[in-house]
Amino acid sequence: MKPFIRSDQYHFIKAQTQILINGHASANDIGVLNALKSLAKEKVLHLFVDVSEEQAQLLQPIVNIKNKEDAEVFLSQIKPYVIPFQEITEQTIKKLFPKVKKLKVPSLEHIDEREISYLGWNDQGSNKKYLVAPYHNRLIGLQGTFNIINQKGICALCNRHGEVGMFMSKTKGSGIDTFTTRGNYICQDSYTCNHNLTTLDKLHDFIERLQ
Secondary structure (H helix, E strand, C coil): CCCCECHHHHHHHHHHHHHHHHHHHHCCCHHHHHHHHHHHHHHHHCCCCCCCHHHHHHHHHHHHCCCHHHHHHHHHHHHHHECCCCCCCHHHHHHHCCCCCCCCCCCCCCCCCCCCCCEEEEECCCCEEEEEEEECCEEEEEEEEEEEEEEEEECCCCCCEEEEEEEEEEEECCCCCCEEEEEEEEECCHHHHHHHCCCCHHHHHHHHHHC
16 A cells, blocks of 8 residues: 555644543543544544545554554554655755755755655754745745744644744745745744644645745
8 A cells, every 4th residue: 555644644643643542541431432533533534535445444543542552553553654755855955945055954864754744944044944845746945034033923834832933035026026025923943843734734825925
């Protein structure tokens, strides 16, 4: 069976396992627990269009999760079926940012390609943040100034509350040689942000606004 689970879907499933763990830790009513199991299974299967019988069988054991150990076993069984982030090299990244001289590319060796929906890193020296993400079957690169704020906020990408900064990027305006500055608050730590992503909707909205 080929990988069929996106990274954001994997993190959604992971969040559902935590809900089941919490439910078993706090509820003793069999009816409540059965409802939690049924809802978790329904939400997970609903992630996929035309889920096959083989795929459904792989995901079915989520209903058996009662504790952290059960969740770890289940997640380890489905992770090989997560679609990895497409193979990317330092040269590939540099081609996405042709106007950036002396681009500081992050180390790619230790990245778990099944854990990320986009690649993001901060260049503190230039006060900038870079994002690389697949969009409409191709990789796109976004760059912008990144100012860290001393308070927590909601990230425009993962919609979670945490340490954020203001990402601002110039986009072409309607007139010749005119530019518009657009941006929003996003997570300071892109690795954490990726783990919080349970849908690609807001990531794609962000990309569209800055294109």
